[in-house]
Amino acid sequence: MADHQAVEQHTLPPNPEKATLEGRNKYLGFWFFLGGETVLFGSLFGTYLGLRDGVVDGPGPSDLFHLDLVFIMTMILLTSSLTSVFAVINMKRGNYKGLLMWMWATVLLGVAFLGFEIYEFYEYYHLGLGFTTSAFASSFYTLVGTHGAHVAFGVSWITVLLIRYRKSGLTLTNAPKFYTAVLYWHFIDVVWVFIFTVVYLLGIGG
Amino acid sequence: MSSHVDPSAPLQGKPSKSTERKLKNEMRTQLISFVFMIFITSMAFLSIASDAVPSGFAIPFILILASVQVILQLYFFMHMNAKGTGWVNVMIWSGLFVAALTVATLMLLIGVVKY
Amino acid sequence: MSYEKAQSKNVIWDWLTTVDHKKIGIMYLAGGAFFFALGGLEAILMRIQLMFPEFTFVQAQTFNELLTMHGTTMIFLAAMPLLFGFMNFIIPLQIGARDVAFPFLNALGFWLFLFGGILLNVSWFVGGAPDAGWTAYVPLSSESPGHGLDYYVLGLQIGGAGTLIGGINFLVTIINMRAPGMSMMRMPLFTWSSFVASMLILFAFPALTIGLLLLMLERLFGATYFAVDFGGNVIIWQHLFWIFGHPEVYILILPAFGIFSEVLATFAKKRLFGYSAMVFATLIIGFLGFMVWAHHMFTVGMGPVANAIFAVATMAIAVPTGIKIFNWLLTLWGGRIQFTTANLFALGFLPSFVMGGVTGVMLATSAANYQFHDTYFVVAHFHYVIIGGVVFGLFSGTFYWWPKMFGYRLNETLGKWFFWLFLIGFHLTFFVQHFLGLMGMPRRVASYLPGQGLDSMNFISTMGAFLMTVAFILLLVCIFVSTKNRTNVADPWDGRTLEWTTPTPVPEYNFAQTPLVRELDAYWHEKYEGDGKMKAAEPLEDIHMPNGTILPVVMSLGLVVAAFGLIYLVHPLTIVGFAITFGAMFVRSIKEDHGYHIPVEAIKRDKEEG
Numbered sequence: 001m002a003d004h005q006a007v008e009q010h011t012l013p014p015n016p017e018k019a020t021l022e023g024r025n026k027y028l029g030f031w032f033f034l035g036g037e038t039v040l041f042g043s044l045f046g047t048y049l050g051l052r053d054g055v056v057d058g059p060g061p062s063d064l065f066h067l068d069l070v071f072i073m074t075m076i077l078l079t080s081s082l083t084s085v086f087a088v089i090n091m092k093r094g095n096y097k098g099l100l101m102w103m104w105a106t107v108l109l110g111v112a113f114l115g116f117e118i119y120e121f122y123e124y125y126h127l128g129l130g131f132t133t134s135a136f137a138s139s140f141y142t143l144v145g146t147h148g149a150h151v152a153f154g155v156s157w158i159t160v161l162l163i164r165y166r167k168s169g170l171t172l173t174n175a176p177k178f179y180t181a182v183l184y185w186h187f188i189d190v191v192w193v194f195i196f197t198v199v200y201l202l203g204i205g206g
Numbered sequence: 207m208s209s210h211v212d213p214s215a216p217l218q219g220k221p222s223k224s225t226e227r228k229l230k231n232e233m234r235t236q237l238i239s240f241v242f243m244i245f246i247t248s249m250a251f252l253s254i255a256s257d258a259v260p261s262g263f264a265i266p267f268i269l270i271l272a273s274v275q276v277i278l279q280l281y282f283f284m285h286m287n288a289k290g291t292g293w294v295n296v297m298i299w300s301g302l303f304v305a306a307l308t309v310a311t312l313m314l315l316i317g318v319v320k321y
Numbered sequence: 322m323s324y325e326k327a328q329s330k331n332v333i334w335d336w337l338t339t340v341d342h343k344k345i346g347i348m349y350l351a352g353g354a355f356f357f358a359l360g361g362l363e364a365i366l367m368r369i370q371l372m373f374p375e376f377t378f379v380q381a382q383t384f385n386e387l388l389t390m391h392g393t394t395m396i397f398l399a400a401m402p403l404l405f406g407f408m409n410f411i412i413p414l415q416i417g418a419r420d421v422a423f424p425f426l427n428a429l430g431f432w433l434f435l436f437g438g439i440l441l442n443v444s445w446f447v448g449g450a451p452d453a454g455w456t457a458y459v460p461l462s463s464e465s466p467g468h469g470l471d472y473y474v475l476g477l478q479i480g481g482a483g484t485l486i487g488g489i490n491f492l493v494t495i496i497n498m499r500a501p502g503m504s505m506m507r508m509p510l511f512t513w514s515s516f517v518a519s520m521l522i523l524f525a526f527p528a529l530t531i532g533l534l535l536l537m538l539e540r541l542f543g544a545t546y547f548a549v550d551f552g553g554n555v556i557i558w559q560h561l562f563w564i565f566g567h568p569e570v571y572i573l574i575l576p577a578f579g580i581f582s583e584v585l586a587t588f589a590k591k592r593l594f595g596y597s598a599m600v601f602a603t604l605i606i607g608f609l610g611f612m613v614w615a616h617h618m619f620t621v622g623m624g625p626v627a628n629a630i631f632a633v634a635t636m637a638i639a640v641p642t643g644i645k646i647f648n649w650l651l652t653l654w655g656g657r658i659q660f661t662t663a664n665l666f667a668l669g670f671l672p673s674f675v676m677g678g679v680t681g682v683m684l685a686t687s688a689a690n691y692q693f694h695d696t697y698f699v700v701a702h703f704h705y706v707i708i709g710g711v712v713f714g715l716f717s718g719t720f721y722w723w724p725k726m727f728g729y730r731l732n733e734t735l736g737k738w739f740f741w742l743f744l745i746g747f748h749l750t751f752f753v754q755h756f757l758g759l760m761g762m763p764r765r766v767a768s769y770l771p772g773q774g775l776d777s778m779n780f781i782s783t784m785g786a787f788l789m790t791v792a793f794i795l796l797l798v799c800i801f802v803s804t805k806n807r808t809n810v811a812d813p814w815d816g817r818t819l820e821w822t823t824p825t826p827v828p829e830y831n832f833a834q835t836p837l838v839r840e841l842d843a844y845w846h847e848k849y850e851g852d853g854k855m856k857a858a859e860p861l862e863d864i865h866m867p868n869g870t871i872l873p874v875v876m877s878l879g880l881v882v883a884a885f886g887l888i889y890l891v892h893p894l895t896i897v898g899f900a901i902t903f904g905a906m907f908v909r910s911i912k913e914d915h916g917y918h919i920p921v922e923a924i925k926r927d928k929e930e931g
Contacts, residue, residue, distance in 0.1 A: 010211070011219040020213065021497065025422040029493040031294040032523055035301035036485060040527035042305025043564075046312030047535065047546060047557055054545075054552020071251050078247065082240045085283050089229055089236070093221055131544060135552035138544035142535070157910075164911045169216030173913055186284045190276050197250065197272040205254035205261050205268075210863065213915055293496055297523070304524045304611055308564055315615065316556040320624030 010172065012094045017179035020172050030180040034187050041191050044143045045198060052203070054135035059128050061136075061203030070200045073116045074192065080109035081189040084182045091178060096170045099178065103162055106185060110155040117148050140199065147195055150188050157181055239282045246271045324919055330869070338869035340424035341829055345431050346410030347726065352435050353402035359442070360394035361793060363387045368750075368786040371779050374771035384767035385452040386469065390442075392455030393473065396569065397480055398438040400707070403715050404576045405434075405487055408515045410726055412491060414820035414827065415509045417500025417836045417843075422493040423486075424867045425909070430487040432877035437480025440881050444472035454765060456566070459547040459558040463539045468888055474537045475884035479877070481526050481533070488522030491515055500819070501858040502838035506600070509818045509842075510593060513600050514579030517607040518572045524611065525568035532561035541887060556621055563614035571610035574706065575603060577714025578645060581667045584717050585649050587814050588664035589656025592842060595648040602641035602648075609638045619690040628687040635685035642678060646671065661814070662736030666717035669744050670709060677705030680755065695765070698758025704751045716743070716796075724810040728826050732806065735799040742792035749785025753778040817845035822855050824927075830864045833924050861925070863918040870914070875905040 013019040018027055052061065083105040090098030121141070129137050158181050165174045221229070250268040253259045259267075281287045286294055314321060336344060367387050370378040379387065413421055421427050444450045451473035453462035462470050495508070495516045508516075536558065538544040545551035547558055586593040593599060615623060615631040649671060658664070680702040684693055693699060716739075724730045757778050762769060769775050812821040822844050823831060834857035840846035847855055883898025885891070 010215055010217050012217045012221055014221065014225045016217060020211075022213075025493050025497050028293060028497060029423060029426075029489050032297045032489050032492055035297035036489070036523045036527045038298065038301030038305045039308065039524050040531055042301075042308045043312075043528050043531035043561055045305075046309040047531070047561075049309060050312040050316050050554055050557055051546060051552065054554070056550075056552045067251055067255050074247055074251075075244070078240070078243060081279065081283055082236070085236050085240075086233075089233055092225065092229055094217065094219065096216075131542065132551075133545075135545045135548070135554070138538070138546050138551075138553075142538065142544070142546075160907065160910055168214070171214050171216055172211075173213045173915075175217075177910075183284060186279055189283075190279050193272050193275050193279070196247075197268050201250060201254045201268050202265065205264050210865070210918060214913055297492075297520075300520070301524060304564075307611070308528065308560075311560050311564075311615070312557055315560065315623045315627055316554050317622050318554070320622060321627045 012170075014092065016091065016170060016172065016175035019175070023172065023176035023179075026176045026180055030183055034183065037187065041143075041146070041194075044139075044146055045194065048139040048143045048199065051135040051139040055137075056134040058130075058133035058137055059124075061199075064124050064127060064129060065200050065203050067200070067204065069116065069120060070196055073113055073120075074196050076109050076113045076116070077189050077192050080106045080113070081186055083109065084185045088179065088182055091170060091175060094170065099170065100162060100166065103158055103178065103181075107155055107158050107162070110151055110158075110185075114148065114151055114155065117144070117151075121145075144195060144199065147188070147191055150184075150191070154181070154185050154188055157184070236282060239278050243275050243278055246275055324917055324923065335869070337874055338871045340420075340428045340867050340869055342409050342413050342421045342424065342427060343726075343827055343829075343831075345427050346406045346408075348431055349402045349406035349409055349434070350726075352431075352438070353399050353406055356394050356398035356438055357400075357403065358793070360391050360399050361790065363391040363394065365786055365790055367391065368783040370767065371769070372783040373780070374769050374773075374776055376768065379767075381767040382449070382452065385454075385765075386445075386450040388765055389451045389454050389457075389473075390445075393441065393451070393477070394438075395707075396455065396573070397477060397484075398434070398441070400573050400711050400715070401484060402434055402438075404515075404518075404573065404711075405430075405484075407511075407580070407715075407718050407722065408491060408576060409487075411722060411820055412494060412512050412515055413498070414725075414823055414831060415512045415818050416495060416498060416503055417819050417832060417838060418494065418498035419831050419835075419864065420498075420867065421490050422497055423490045425870065425873065426486050427490050428870075429873040429876060430483040430490065432873045433483025433486070433880070434480050436877040436881045437476045437478070437483065440479060440884055441472055441476030444469050444476075456562055457536065457558075458562075459536065459539070459555045460549075462536060462558075463547050471537075471540060471888040474533050474540065475887060478530065478533045478537070479880050479884065481529055482880075483877075484522055485526045485530075488519040488526070491519040492523065495519075500832075500835050500838055503843070506597065507838055507841045507843070509579075510582035510596070510599055510603075511576065511579035514575040514582070514603050517603050518575040521568040521572045521575075521607055521610060525565045525572065528561050529565035532558060532565065535561070537887070541890065556618075559618050559621065560614070563617045564611075567614035567617065568610045570703075570706070571606060573711045574714075575606065577711045578603070580714045580718040580721070581649065581670055583818065584663050584667045584721050585652050586842075587721070587817055588659045588661055588667075589653050590659075590815070591652055591656040592817075592845075593648070594651040594654075595644075596841060598644055599648055602644040605641040606638060609634060609641070613638065616685055616687070616690075619687045620694045632685050632687040636682055639678060639682055646675060661720065662731070662733055662740055663717045663720035663814075665737065665740045666713045666720070669740065670713040670717070673705060673709030673713065673744075673747070677702055677709050680705065693758065695763055696758035697754040697762045697764055700764045701751045701754035701758060704754075708747055708751070716740075719796075721814070722820075724813045725820060725823075725825055725827065728807060728810055729804050730806040730810060730813055732799050732803040735795060735802070739792050739795045739799060742788055742795065746785045746788030746790075746792055749788060750782050751785070753781050753785075757782075812844075815848075817842040819843055819855070828927055830866065830919060830924070833864075833928055834861055835859050861921055863921050864924065865916055865918055867916040868914050870909075872905045872909050876902045879903075879905065 018024050083102045087099050087102035087106065090102060131138060131141050161177055161181060168174060250271045253264040253267055280298065286298065339345065366379060367384060370376055370384055409427065447468065449467050449469045451469040453465050453470060457470065457473060495512060535546050539547055545553050547553045547555050549555065582593055582599060613631055613635045615627065616635045619628050684690055684699065684702055720731055720736055757775060760774060762775055811825045819836060822836065836855035837858040847853060879898050879901030882901060883895050886895030886898055
């Protein structure tokens with residue numbers, strides 16, 4: 001298609017992620033996907049809340065959860081939400097280096113979060129909470145594990161984008177990609193807000 | 207031979223003055239909402255960690271704080287308050303509605319207590 | 322890829338890699354028709370077994386597998402893909418778009434459905450199909466020996482992912498890709514009802530995803546959500562299944578309602594009566610569809626208040642549905658009605674579906690439901706709404722859109738024979754089942770005793786099923802003998818909507834110039850107020866097209882490999898499968914693919930030839 005390609009330069013639009021029809025489609029479709037994900041996590045939360053008293057002989061929430069660890073994890077994820085906001089602001093400014101830098105910061109915080117989560121699961125396992133120990137155990141690991149899987153997927157996705165586009169500069173193609181990845185990342189944080197409240201805080205206090 | 211847009215060409219130029227101003231304002235709003243989120247998160251943790259707060263108060267309190275924080279995330283960090291997000295709002299709130307129904311059902315209607 | 326290269330592809334490779342919504346629509350129809358025949362075969366085998374009391378045509382275990390696979394196949398692999406076929410082909414044409422919003426995801430959705438369906442049916446050949454009913458209630462399903470239920474869980478998980486992708490695609494297509502002037506309230510009813518059905522898909526399927534995930538983890542990895550001795554609860558599955566399952570029946574019926582709205586207006590030669598009331602009723606049905614799932618669970622013991630709420634909510638659905646029925650009747654009122662096969666199915670639908678609706682209200686009465694529950698009364702009810710509604714809709718749509726899709730008109734004489742045989746066979750099969758149910762014959766049981774007054778009605782029911790089979794074979798014959806009716810195919814019915822403005826066969830870019838829509842029933846308006854041609858909303862230019870790609874097939878195949886690894890707990894195979902899928906996603910992500918342009922000269926050439 002080289003013969004058909006134009007040489008005109010594009011100037012930076014105010015919302016580069018929505019400047020093309022493809023970008024607008026991606027933006028809307030991804031939001032709708034998040035609407036579906038809301039129900040997906042709703043089902044997991046419901047299952048957990050229905051089963052959280054089913055501890056049988058195994059350890060229960062108050063035997064396991066430590067607020068300090070959860071607080072650190074919460075702060076990490078919340079901060080990573082802010083770094084991804086900065087990334088988008090830099091994208092709209094046309095500061096591509098800033099976009100990349102803040103996205104890398106987001107990835108690093110995501111990895112740190114995952115590290116804490118793995119450590120957490122490892123500890124619970126050694127306190128006698130296996131995946132099959134009780135209905136509480138199964139539903140807890142499924143809910144928090146599904147969230148963790150989302151974090152892992154988000155980290156890999158953003159990393160692929162960062163490596164693929166390390167030198168390309170901001171384009172009409174990669175702006176929607178970064179933007180949807182950031183939306184996904186915020187959504188992960190939204191889910192975590194409910195997890196730390198419903199699972200951990202209510203597990204200890206309620 | 208007509209010309210076609212090359213979507214892989216890097217975008218050139220600077221944003222307009224008004225965009226710059228808007229982004230500057232946004233930066234400030236986002237920082238404020240972040241600080242506020244940190245604050246209410248800490249409040250939630252404190253109200254559970256401290257023995258001074260009775261759980262009859264703490265439980266509804268932290269649930270409200272969680273809702274506030276989610277609204278902040280959706281409307282500020284994720285810009286659901288921007289123009290042209292009507293359908294986004296429809297789908298997210300429908301999703302939240304169905305999710306809330308699901309959660310309530312699985313807490314109440316699983317045959318343990320009859321209503 | 323260039324235009325020249327895109328034109329010169331080998332046929333099989335072309336269909337494997339296509340991202341054209343019309344070809345994907347045809348593939349959905351072909352796949353759905355295959356599974357429809359398969360599900361029909363399973364039904365006939367069951368009806369033969371029930372022809373006489375204590376008959377031993379099939380064993381009880383086989384009967385359980387047949388009833389499970391009949392339900393699962395008909396819902397997930399026949400009805401929905403057939404509707405998706407029409408939605409894919411017709412929606413972009415009806416809204417004046419060149420393609421769907423996500424052509425790649427569209428192809429991915431199709432291949433996920435096909436591979437999921439094939440995976441599910443592999444179970445027949447490797448030790449037995451799933452046998453816990455299409456609802457797969459725990460603990461029957463979580464304790465079921467063998468691998469049948471594992472195939473159910475993973476086959477539906479893969480197919481369900483495809484459906485979710487398709488739903489999002491239709492939503493974004495309808496919102497973002499409408500032609501200039503095509504406001505939401507000028508959209509044809511089929512597009513509207515597909516839009517609402519897609520919303521239901523978006524919010525209903527995630528509940529199924531989680532239900533299936535839990536059942537998979539329970540069966541394969543020893544999780545204990547449903548194991549009561551570990552603190553589990555079996556009702557959770559029922560809720561998750563029906564939070565998905567009830568919207569699912571509206572996902573099926575709403576697009577069928579849309580088809581009837583198109584067909585009745587076209588063949589009554591009148592504008593649809595009460596267009597905005599129809600749209601509003603569709604939205605209300607979609608909303609109420611989410612509020613009533615627990616009416617499937619009246620007998621589990623949720624309590625009287627809960628039952629009462631769900632009973633009232635369920636009865637409320639009769640109101641918007643009644644609005645629709647009356648609007649259809651008033652569309653016909655005073656019209657010049659043409660009794661084509663497509664219209665016969667729409668006319669046959671009205672009384673048949675009302676009968677299913679009335680038994681629905683009876684079932685919604687929660688106190689009476691304790692008597693009806695799990696009897697043939699329920700079987701009769703949902704076959705009246707699903708065959709009388711969805712299947713009639715599919716047949717109506719087949720005769721209506723066939724000329725546009727395949728370039729020839731189906732033979733009307735054979736079509737009418739097919740309609741009458743099918744209509745009579747359908748009522749013969751299921752009308753008597755109401756009474757079998759009221760007499761206490763339980764559903765899902767492989768046999769019954771003689772001398773209880775059940776013999777003759779079961780025999781009649783089986784005869785009806787044979788008649789439906791004959792009718793279906795007649796349809797296949799009709800499809801093959803009609804191929805020479807190649808005249809008058811672009812607009813054979815004096816159509817009202819934009820799909821009839823395209824040439825037949827429809828060029829890959831659909832519209833040389835995007836049409837300008839000035840009124841509801843855009844084409845009809847131009848025929849009677851304008852010069853009979855759509856105004857163009859843009860100059861004739863090069864048209865951008867997406868490239869075909871094999872990646873959707875690879876992604877779906879990877880998931881099937883992973884599913885086999887999970888079913889037999891061969892972990893390396895699972896890892897290989899996921900590696901294939903994620904590898905293909907990785908390639909898709911890093912390879913920018915901007916498609917190609919069809920030069921304006923080629924479009925002009927097409928126009929002159931057409």
